[in-house]
Amino acid sequence: MEPQERSMEAAAVPQELPPDHGVHELFGYVGIEAVLEQMKVKTMKMGFEFNIMVVGQSGLGKSTMVNTLFKSKVSRKASQPGQEERIPKTVQLQSVTHVIEEKGVKMKLTVTDTPGFGDQINNENCWDPIIKYINEQYERYLREEILITRKRKIPDSRVHGCVYFIPPTGHWLRPLDLEFMRRLSKIVNVVPVIAKADTLTLEEREEFKQRIQRDLKAHAISVYPQEDFDEDPDDRLLNDRIREKIPFAVVGADQEHQVNGKRVLGRKTKWGIIEVENPAHCEFPMLRDLLIRSHLQDLKDITHNVHYESYRVRRLNESNRPALSSNNGLPGRDEDGDESNL
């Protein structure tokens, strides 16, 4: 064989050692693991972005929940003394962005609120503005990505997680809930929570949860953490435990009270104090751990690798219909779009 030919081969594909060679043995310490430290330093310098959306009817405690989650006044509450309360005619989306820092880690947090969702008498298509918003964020990112001269770091405004507040009726999921979650779980990570859970006793809570889980399964709605994206058995184990508890029953509070000599966040009632951070009282700590402490990166990764990619596929496949349809920001359906490579 001509050396030229061989160089072509070598140029295209690096030769891999046969698989039964396995991992190459190192005779001593090299220092490869320092790359972890390097990565940490770099990401801390860059900062993180996290975009979360809260959806639910007014009065379910969304803003309080967000404030409790991030331990600061992130969103203002809808009902404040001295402000006219007006139910908006259509669903409006309000985004608030903050920078929070903890132990040297900077995070740019964007919380998108949806007042007016499900508040009207006729709630048909009230999810359309939301879907449109989410798709627009994907669109923005896609446009930045396709530019010839790209920015060094593409600004990420895509919604990483959508927290859906279920009213604590104690029975089943309402048709509005089902419709919404069904549509949205296809394009974004949906985390359902039972709002104002202090109206349910523990048994009622359990039953409600079971019914909700059954409902979700019956309608094939896959909420976060999705089963399809479990990477290995450890992940699956961890996520299974979480999935048993979905949806989390949460209580939000932003006032501190004195309990047993400690100051805790809670709601004070005549029959006792509901401690928000107490896992026996409500599942707020679990929600917080899921969203922030353990699965934040996972949420972002699934948004980037799965939801954004499927949006991209859809968008790039539709060939001759550049006009976005007016209701939900998606291009018109192209049934026989061919999947040609660029």
Place this chain on the structure above:
Amino acid sequence: MESAFGAFWGLIPMLEAPFPHAESAQHPDLASSPALRAPPGRGGAGRGRGGAGAGPPRRVAMLQPQQQAAGSAAMAVAVGRAANDDLRNLSLSGHVGFDSLPDQLVNKSTSQGFCFNILCVGETGIGKSTLMDTLFNTKFESEPATHNEPGVRLKARSYELQESNVRLKLTIVDTVGFGDQINKDDSYKPIVEYIDAQFEAYLQEELKIKRSLFNYHDTRIHACLYFIAPTGHSLKSLDLVTMKKLDSKVNIIPIIAKADTIAKNELHKFKSKIMSELVSNGVQIYQFPTDEETVAEINATMSVHLPFAVVGSTEEVKIGNKMAKARQYPWGVVQVENENHCDFVKLREMLIRVNMEDLREQTHTRHYELYRRCKLEEMGFKDTDPDSKPFSLQETYEAKRNEFLGELQKKEDEMRQMFVMRVKEKEAELKEAEKDLHEKFDHLKRTHQEEKKKVEDKKKELEEELNNFQKKKAAAQLLQSQAQQAGSQQTKKDKDKKNASFT
């Protein structure tokens, strides 16, 4: 891995479109809440992107969920903005817990594993394989190359290394036959082609519609170690030319190989000569990053020692009471890991322990982006102002595709026409030939008939003659017989007379 690079919010204008939004009264929290500090504006150009309605920082009514997307800043759904577009700093009243984010990211990356690709450029026998073995403290199997390669070729080998919980997929690309030929004009070409091919593969993957970037095996070269021969004088012209061709495509780290052949004082002169030559020829070698406090100091001190003079060895020699990697000579022992003897430790620090991540990032954000930009511009794509074309890449591509298809169609038509013409010609020819043939046949037939007629005529003649002859014969016979009869009668009469007379 690339998903981690998605956030750089410091320098660019804030992303949210400055949409005026409906609000009936003053934002109570801003005014009254003590928790929010007045924002100095985290990102310098903190104002939202110029576009529709950027003006008033206060909220103004507008909500149009039905509006179509118009400009780059306009969005179809009015998104409410709270007071300023600058980011507000929020103070936390308790421990939230997102300081575990870097750890989450790191865990994710460790489970995926890292890729690192090194290209070693240098003459045959200069010590590339030995240095790799020494750097990574292992024995990569490879036989030494011969000196009679007809051209430069690249040999890439992948290895999987694991240290504690970090898995590294290391690819070492060797230039075999570099500097061996008599005519070295084209030596750099296979190297440049290889690097471009890796970029191309990544670009193809990125441009695909259904792509899987997160588990893509990255083969782009992250670092190029250029081995300079220890002549003690200056760089060879081959070195200069090759480095000049490579500096915009890959991070070059020049090193002086087999440094134990140079004495200490000569080494200093040699190094400064090399660096000044590189600078005067405009070769951009890799700059160790000095913008981050943690590594700025060490990087700054190390970059003074460029190019690193290294000695490689995998054999261990007993020094004092320890075994250390060294080369044993009759006049002494050169210890590889002794900073007084050579710069190997510095190289290892810089390459692996301090800057591996930065090398990867530079490759992706600088060299790869440059390649991508050039390639796409070459293909004819442009970033036309986004106001007029919603999807410039897509549309340009469509236009090109249609153009190409049109050309194809035209070519096809041309070919078809030519084909038809040829067929016609051939047919005409054949027809002619057929006509000829027919004529000949007729001619022959006629001749044949003529002959036949002649023959018939002759036959008739012959028959006539025969008839005549027969007639004549018959007539003659008759005459003869008559004559005979007459004669015989006469004779009879005579006889009778005679008889009569006799009697």
